[in-house]
Amino acid sequence: MKNILLIATGGTIASRPTAEGGLAPAITSDELLAFVPELADLGRIDAIQLYHLDSTSIGPAQWQGIAAAVRQNYDWYDGFVITHGTDTMAYTAAALSYMIQDSCKPVVLTGSQKSIYNRDTDARNNLWRAVFYACSPQAWGVQIVFDNSVILGTRARKTRTKSFNAFSSIDYPETAIFRDRRLIPFLPRPLGSRPVRFYDKLDPAVFVLRLVPGMRADIIPLLEGRYHALVLESFGVGGLPGGDDGPLFAAVRDWCAAGHLVVFTTQVPHEGSDLAVYEVGRAAKALPGVVEARDMTPEAVIAKLMWALGQSQTREQAQQLFLTPIQRDIL
Numbered sequence: 535m536k537n538i539l540l541i542a543t544g545g546t547i548a549s550r551p552t553a554e555g556g557l558a559p560a561i562t563s564d565e566l567l568a569f570v571p572e573l574a575d576l577g578r579i580d581a582i583q584l585y586h587l588d589s590t591s592i593g594p595a596q597w598q599g600i601a602a603a604v605r606q607n608y609d610w611y612d613g614f615v616i617t618h619g620t621d622t623m624a625y626t627a628a629a630l631s632y633m634i635q636d637s638c639k640p641v642v643l644t645g646s647q648k649s650i651y652n653r654d655t656d657a658r659n660n661l662w663r664a665v666f667y668a669c670s671p672q673a674w675g676v677q678i679v680f681d682n683s684v685i686l687g688t689r690a691r692k693t694r695t696k697s698f699n700a701f702s703s704i705d706y707p708e709t710a711i712f713r714d715r716r717l718i719p720f721l722p723r724p725l726g727s728r729p730v731r732f733y734d735k736l737d738p739a740v741f742v743l744r745l746v747p748g749m750r751a752d753i754i755p756l757l758e759g760r761y762h763a764l765v766l767e768s769f770g771v772g773g774l775p776g777g778d779d780g781p782l783f784a785a786v787r788d789w790c791a792a793g794h795l796v797v798f799t800t801q802v803p804h805e806g807s808d809l810a811v812y813e814v815g816r817a818a819k820a821l822p823g824v825v826e827a828r829d830m831t832p833e834a835v836i837a838k839l840m841w842a843l844g845q846s847q848t849r850e851q852a853q854q855l856f857l858t859p860i861q862r863d864i865l
Contacts, residue, residue, distance in 0.1 A: 536577040536612040536669040541603050542566060543596065544587040545619025547646040547657045559586045559619075561650065566617060569650045570658050577669050580611075589619025589626075589645075594738040594840060597629040604634060604641055605732045613640040613668035617661070620645050620692055620700055623678060627687035628837035629736075631676040631861040636728040640673035643687070644680060647698055656681065656698045663712055672719040675861060677709055684710040684717075688834045688863035691803075704831050705804055706862060737762060737843035740836055744801065745769060751781035754789055763795040763839050763852075765827075772798045772807040772826070773814030783818060790823035793849055797856070799827035799835050806830070825853055834863045 542548060544559030548566060552558050563581035573579055584603055585596060604614050618626055627643050634641055644664035646657035664679040676687035681699045689706040710719040741757050744767040757764065766786070768774070774782045786796055798818065800807045806829030809815035818824055827835045842855035857864070 537610070538577050538579045538613050538615060538665055538668050539607050539611040540567065540579055540581040540665075541600060541614060541616045542581060542583050543585040543589075543592065543600065543616060543618050545589050545617060545623075545645045546648065547617050547619075547644075547650050547661070548586075549588075549649045550651055557649065559588060563617070566650060566661065570661050573662060573665050576662075576665050577612075579665065587619075589622040592619070592622050592626060594629070594736045597626055597633065597837075598734055598736060600626065601630060601633040601732060601734065604630075608639070608730065611639070613673060614642065615661075615664045615668050616641070616643045618643050618645050620647065620680075624690045624692055624701070624831070624833040625837060627676055627678050627690050628831070628834040628863075629841070631687035631834075631863070632838055632841040633733045633736075634676060635731045635733070635860065637675055637730045638723075638727070639730075640668045640670075641676045642668045642673070643676075643678045647696060647700055662715075666715070667710070667717060670717055670719075672710065672717065672723065674723040682712040683708050684712075686721075686862055688861045689831060691831050691833065693803075705806070705829050705865070733841060733845065735844035736840045738840055739763070739843070740765060740839050742767065742832075742836065745775070745782075747775070749775070749782070751785040754782075754785035758789070758792060761794075762843055763797065764789060765797045765799060765832075765835055765839065767799055767801050767832070768807070768815075770800060770802060771811045771815065772800060772809040772818075773812050774818050775814070777814045778817035786818060786824070787821055790821045794823060795839070795843075795849055795852060795856075796821070796824045797827055797835060797839060798824065799830070799832060823849055823853070825856055829865055830863050838863065
């Protein structure tokens with residue numbers, strides 16, 4: 535039987551109603567296991583309570599804590615299941631994909647749209663499937679297991695706020711699916727036997743700016759001295775209003791001249807960016823320090839940029855790391 539470590543962080547799956555009428559994480563890791571006694575049939579499962587947080591409050595410091603918990607226990611367990619709130623689960627999955635690379639052991643995130651405390655919850659099925667997948671010989675790398683789907687950590691997005699099928703795999707196949715309680719793998723384990731690599735440094739000084747029609751350029755100079763990289767969520771395949779004669783282009787040019795990175799991505803959910811298509815994007819693409827996210831998810835863009843900055847001494851090093859495909863994040 536496999537040995538699995540459950541790492542609990544809070545989230546809806548572990549929430550109870552408060553006196554004020556809202557939900558807050560209060561159920562412990564041991565209680566989660568007790569709600570699903572049939573987990574004992576899958577393997578030996580130990581549990582640790584790392585955090586008691588709504589996922590809205592989980593960020594880079596907690597990503598480092600989760601990665602450290604996996605690293606400290608990596609030699610003693612065959613797989614890891616992380617219970618997590620849904621709102622930032624895709625960010626955490628992406629971050630762990632960069633912080634835990636080439637893992638032959640599965641690192642599985644799951645949660646629920648309703649508390650495990652509820653009678654009509656999706657929590658029990660999701661937790662069972664996450665542990666089942668972690669025990670499977672087909673399991674590998676960082677994945678989200680949610681509502682019968684297994685999704686690569688760099689490809690997952692929360693696309694529904696209330697429905698049980700909350701997560702989608704963006705522009706990439708699901709790793710596997712469940713039919714009832716039967717696992718059907720679609721993507722095989724990667725070939726090769728590179729040793730697992732752990733990273734602990736992140737630089738969270740990343741600012742995300744969503745362009746809207748009529749936006750002024752004076753926001754960008756205000757970021758100087760506070761942030762090291764700027765993610766621009768542009769329209770369509772990408773570009774800057776006004777082209778190379780506009781004030782936004784001038785602000786981006788000055789930002790790059792100060793030694794900072796700019797990553798262009800798109801507000802469109804599928805198919806990615808391509809600054810070379812239109813003249814409003816071609817001049818920006820040529821600026822030193824401008825890179826494209828292409829078909830990466832927004833969550834992967836932000837997490838990878840924090841990771842790349844954390845490993846780098848220069849903008850060129852960070853740029854090279856960002857453009858290197860990891861865990862199928864860039865196709």
